[in-house]
Amino acid sequence: MDIAANLASIRQQIETTCQECGRNPAEVRLVAVAKTKPAELVEEALAAGQTLIGESYVQELVAKTDQIEARAEWHFLGHLQSNKVKYLAGRTSLIHSVDRLSLAKEINRVWGKIGQTANILIQVNLGQEASKSGATVNEVESLVRSIALLPNIRIRGLMTLPPFCPDPEEVRPYFRQLRELAEHLADCNLPGVIMDELSMGMSHDFTVAIEEGATLVRIGTAIFGERQPRPA
Numbered sequence: 001m002d003i004a005a006n007l008a009s010i011r012q013q014i015e016t017t018c019q020e021c022g023r024n025p026a027e028v029r030l031v032a033v034a035k036t037k038p039a040e041l042v043e044e045a046l047a048a049g050q051t052l053i054g055e056s057y058v059q060e061l062v063a064k065t066d067q068i069e070a071r072a073e074w075h076f077l078g079h080l081q082s083n084k085v086k087y088l089a090g091r092t093s094l095i096h097s098v099d100r101l102s103l104a105k106e107i108n109r110v111w112g113k114i115g116q117t118a119n120i121l122i123q124v125n126l127g128q129e130a131s132k133s134g135a136t137v138n139e140v141e142s143l144v145r146s147i148a149l150l151p152n153i154r155i156r157g158l159m160t161l162p163p164f165c166p167d168p169e170e171v172r173p174y175f176r177q178l179r180e181l182a183e184h185l186a187d188c189n190l191p192g193v194i195m196d197e198l199s200m201g202m203s204h205d206f207t208v209a210i211e212e213g214a215t216l217v218r219i220g221t222a223i224f225g226e227r228q229p230r231p232a
């Protein structure tokens with residue numbers, strides 16, 4: 001697995017896609033998703049110039065941020081239980097996966113205790129899949145309005161994990177729907193809501209996500225290789 005070469009290839013694809021659809025490549029940030037991969041591989045990615053790392057399990061994020069000394073920015077992407085929020089404070093600059101008010105309240109409490117404001121995204125379950133986390137389209141606006149009232153939280157945008165489709169073109173409508181939802185919420189002009197980030201697109205569909213407005217693409221397999229099943 002040549003991580004540096006994989007990163008170079010993805011950066012090139014991001015650049016080309018942006019040029020083709022008239023976007024500034026600086027608007028699209030690459031989150032290298034390292035879940036289940038050892039700290040050594042993350043260090044390899046950092047040595048190759050990657051700065052933004054995504055993790056989906058709290059324990060892994062804590063272990064790797066403890067072990068790795070190189071400078072990095074860490075995002076949390078996975079399903080988050082309220083009782084684990086305290087471990088993320090001071091270690092993550094963006095939580096992509098907030099999907100309920102109770103979780104947001106706990107983030108607000110924990111970040112308030114350290115005198116900081118948490119940046120979060122609202123995860124939306126566009127495919128209405130029972131197996132996936134995320135607020136439904138119908139509840140997003142009221143959720144955003146409630147979370148916006150919490151003083152130590154800043155909503156930066158939306159995230160989605162669409163249904164898996166082998167053909168990325170089939171995912172395009174979901175990406176477009178997320179962008180339209182974000183535009184609608186931005187038009188509401190709520191204090192505490194910025195809506196400048198759209199987290200969408202993974203290894204097999206990130207170019208389509210960029211065409212539809214992604215500002216954060218979350219890529220694991222195409223950088224670090226296939227994952228083993230999730231550790232118990």
Ligand SMILES: *Cc1c(COP(=O)(O)O)cnc(C)c1O
Nearest residue numbers: 033056077202203218219220221
């Ligand atoms: C694992 C994961 C990814 C990366 O998926 P790949 O297909 O390996 O690129 C992206 N987003 C989330 C939320 C993930 O859990």
